[in-house]
Amino acid sequence: MKKSPLPVQNLSGKDKQRNCGKEALVKLLRWNFGHPDFRGNQLEVIQAVLSGRDCFCLMPTGGGKSMCYQIPALAKTGIVLVISPLIALMVSICHDSFLLENQVTALKEKGIAADFLSSTQTSQLKNKIHEDLDSGQPTIRLLYVTPELIATSGFMSRLKRIHSRGLLNLIAVDEAHCISSWGHDFRPSYRKLSSLRNHLQDVPILALTATAVPKVQKDVIDSLNLQNPLVLKSSFNRSNIYYEVRYKDLLDDTYADLCDVLKSAGDVCAIVYCLERTTCDDLSTHLSKNGISCAAYHAGLNNKLRSSVLDDWLCSKLQVVVATVAFGYG
Ligand SMILES: Nc1ncnc2c1ncn2[C@@H]1O[C@H](COP(=O)(O)OP(=O)(O)OP(=O)(O)O)[C@@H](O)[C@H]1O
Numbered sequence: 147m148k149k150s151p152l153p154v155q156n157l158s159g160k161d162k163q164r165n166c167g168k169e170a171l172v173k174l175l176r177w178n179f180g181h182p183d184f185r186g187n188q189l190e191v192i193q194a195v196l197s198g199r200d201c202f203c204l205m206p207t208g209g210g211k212s213m214c215y216q217i218p219a220l221a222k223t224g225i226v227l228v229i230s231p232l233i234a235l236m237v238s239i240c241h242d243s244f245l246l247e248n249q250v251t252a253l254k255e256k257g258i259a260a261d262f263l264s265s266t267q268t269s270q271l272k273n274k275i276h277e278d279l280d281s282g283q284p285t286i287r288l289l290y291v292t293p294e295l296i297a298t299s300g301f302m303s304r305l306k307r308i309h310s311r312g313l314l315n316l317i318a319v320d321e322a323h324c325i326s327s328w329g330h331d332f333r334p335s336y337r338k339l340s341s342l343r344n345h346l347q348d349v350p351i352l353a354l355t356a357t358a359v360p361k362v363q364k365d366v367i368d369s370l371n372l373q374n375p376l377v378l379k380s381s382f383n384r385s386n387i388y389y390e391v392r393y394k395d396l397l398d399d400t401y402a403d404l405c406d407v408l409k410s411a412g413d414v415c416a417i418v419y420c421l422e423r424t425t426c427d428d429l430s431t432h433l434s435k436n437g438i439s440c441a442a443y444h445a446g447l448n449n450k451l452r453s454s455v456l457d458d459w460l461c462s463k464l465q466v467v468v469a470t471v472a473f474g475y476g
Pocket residue numbers: 181182183184185188205206207208209210211212213356
């Protein structure tokens with residue numbers, strides 16, 4: 147049976163203080179996500195944004211950044227806007243089984259009213275979301291959008307209307323390092339997010355990233371015009387990860403060595419990254435010949451084939467994917 151989200155309350159006066167308190171927030175976490183307690187800096191971030199403060203949060207991949215805006219969306223009536231560069235990718239090139247993995251689907255399955263707006267949706271679907279947003283009492287609590295959409299005047303006017311009704315609670319900028327031209331993943335569309343502060347002055351902004359050297363961090367804070375932000379950084383040490391370096395030049399046979407490593411690791415799933423497409427094809431053929439269930443993944447393969455490799459790997463039909471960085475982009 148599906149659980150319905152805990153009822154939310156409008157935060158004002160004493161309620162505001164009480165609901166920003168740890169106890170109420172942990173209750174929301176347990177009820178909606180089944181986690182016993184907050185991890186790392188999650189609670190501090192959540193309390194900061196709920197109290198209306200801007201925040202810059204640096205947390206490692208898998209550290210639980212999403213919870214930092216998902217819980218605020220459940221703690222207050224209104225909307226949390228999540229700006230993510232990943233929506234377009236997820237929706238356009240992945241199919242059902244992978245879509246199930248994405249945040250919106252997972253949230254909906256938990257009974258949380260989340261949705262996304264993307265250029266790949268039918269106008270019927272988009273209109274339905276627009277109607278909900280324009281209604282006096284939108285049902286959507288978490289809305290995922292692309293930075294490109296923020297730059298359109300139509301959507302900004304819609305946001306301003308929602309804000310004028312006191313219903314825009316938080317703007318979360320995921321992968322915030324993309325705003326910085328100093329960063330490794332600069333996206334020009336992210337630069338346009340600097341207009342958010344001018345248009346929606348008193349809405350707290352939460353910048354989230356897993357990668358930001360001090361120069362990038364400053365650039366993100368300046369570009370988004372964060373005001374006296376709470377800056378929180380977590381340790382990048384992942385105690386569950388074991389690192390080992392083997393020097394290729396010192397190995398007699400790199401392919402044979404890799405084959406041994408994969409076989410001795412047992413029935414694990416793995417990604418082997420290569421610099422070139424031809425190496426992916428070549429190594430994948432070699433591993434397959436040696437009894438390892440394996441496929442290549444790179445931008446030279448058509449969408450259908452890439453999707454099926456991704457799908458098979460996600461459902462453990464394939465043990466190893468030999469890929470270029472195209473795998474990280476979906
Ligand atoms: N407080 C918590 N206790 C236990 N598990 C948690 C907690 N918060 C988040 N998680 C789990 O940690 C995993 C990673 O969370 P999440 O996807 O939000 O990480 P992330 O920091 O956004 O990662 P990425 O950088 O890849 O986007 C999820 O499975 C999530 O359910």
